[in-house]
Amino acid sequence: MIQMVNASKILDRVLVLEMVRVTEAAAIAASRLVGRGDEKAADAAAVEAMREALNNLAIDGTVVIGEGERDEAPMLYIGEKVGTAPGDAPAIDIALDPLEGTTITAKAGPNALAVLAIAEKGCLLNAPDVYMDKLAVGPGYPPGVIDMAKSPADNVRAVAAAKGVDPHEIIACVLDRPRHEKLIAELREVGCGIMLIPDGDVAGVIATTDPDTTIDIYLGSGGAPEGVLAAAALRCVGGQLKGRLIFRNDDERARARKWGIEDLDRVYDLDELASGDCIFAATGVTDGSLLDGVKRLKGGLMTTDSVVMRASSGTVRWVKGEHRARS
Ligand SMILES: O=P(O)(O)OC[C@H]1O[C@](O)(COP(=O)(O)O)[C@@H](O)[C@@H]1O
Numbered sequence: 085m086i087q088m089v090n091a092s093k094i095l096d097r098v099l100v101l102e103m104v105r106v107t108e109a110a111a112i113a114a115s116r117l118v119g120r121g122d123e124k125a126a127d128a129a130a131v132e133a134m135r136e137a138l139n140n141l142a143i144d145g146t147v148v149i150g151e152g153e154r155d156e157a158p159m160l161y162i163g164e165k166v167g168t169a170p171g172d173a174p175a176i177d178i179a180l181d182p183l184e185g186t187t188i189t190a191k192a193g194p195n196a197l198a199v200l201a202i203a204e205k206g207c208l209l210n211a212p213d214v215y216m217d218k219l220a221v222g223p224g225y226p227p228g229v230i231d232m233a234k235s236p237a238d239n240v241r242a243v244a245a246a247k248g249v250d251p252h253e254i255i256a257c258v259l260d261r262p263r264h265e266k267l268i269a270e271l272r273e274v275g276c277g278i279m280l281i282p283d284g285d286v287a288g289v290i291a292t293t294d295p296d297t298t299i300d301i302y303l304g305s306g307g308a309p310e311g312v313l314a315a316a317a318l319r320c321v322g323g324q325l326k327g328r329l330i331f332r333n334d335d336e337r338a339r340a341r342k343w344g345i346e347d348l349d350r351v352y353d354l355d356e357l358a359s360g361d362c363i364f365a366a367t368g369v370t371d372g373s374l375l376d377g378v379k380r381l382k383g384g385l386m387t388t389d390s391v392v393m394r395a396s397s398g399t400v401r402w403v404k405g406e407h408r409a410r411s
């Protein structure tokens with residue numbers, strides 16, 4: 085017998101599949117610009133398509149993680165209302181990255197995604213567009229196995245001990261950035277393998293939850309908005325994620341305070357980044373560890389590969405789409 089899970093009433097189940105339409109639209113739009121060397125055009129196409137798709141849904145949505153602040157982003161800015169039912173449908177918060185991997189897309193590299201998460205009002209951290217230090221593992225580890233207070237080497241050792249292997253057998257995923265030189269050197273000392281990714285740490289964090297990727301732990305800094313999106317995904321599939329905002333100047337600190345963040349040194353746990361019920365959806369733009377990219381086939385046929393998951397039920401759905409150009 086299938087056990088019915090006490091799912092939240094706020095996020096309608098129908099929305100689960102509606103979310104996929106939204107990420108599919110953004111991925112298809114961006115896919116026209118894969119390998120064209122134009123990051124801005126690829127991003128703009130994804131943003132426009134995602135916005136249009138969101139505005140076709142009967143939701144009362146507010147973008148809390150978006151393309152930037154109102155004065156710097158013409159569309160899907162933080163605070164923008166989307167959906168056709170303001171005041172009628174339950175209010176939901178939306179975190180989005182219409183094209184997570186703009187540079188990857190421009191260079192036709194791996195792992196570019198269109199990403200979206202929705203949650204009940206107030207359940208997503210209103211993270212400013214600053215960096216976040218991230219530390220993540222997939223499901224199955226004892227609580228507290230990763231700890232921001234510990235060194236990267238000690239985190240790798242703890243994960244290795246919990247997995248029952250030598251630290252040499254652990255694979256860490258890290259964004260390939262000069263700022264990670266020290267982190268990488270320390271990991272080299274422990275002797276673990278390091279998968280250096282050019283971009284795309286939403287996919288990097290989620291990769292820890294999929295044994296096929298062989299990635300055990302994610303470490304290093306990337307965008308804070310991407311941290312919240314990755315947290316929404318891990319809330320659905322399990323795993324642990326710690327995040328700490330990084331401020332490089334007073335302007336960034338002021339921005340955090342503007343969004344209600346008082347304790348600037350706080351280490352956020354997974355359910356402080358994304359709490360309550362949430363739905364996470366992603367569609368591949370280019371082929372990657374999580375999803376295949378959009379394929380353009382003969383006769384105007386296009387295929388998409390998406391995943392949509394929900395925290396309250398723990399259901400993960402893999403959705404293959406076929407899209408036909410209508411003449
Ligand atoms: O390139 P930076 O400044 O190191 O920032 C890292 C962030 O950029 C990305 O690699 C790509 O993000 P965008 O394509 O959305 O700009 C993220 O995955 C990551 O969190």
Ligand SMILES: [Mn+2]
Pocket residue numbers: 181183184185307310
């Ligand atoms: Mn991004």
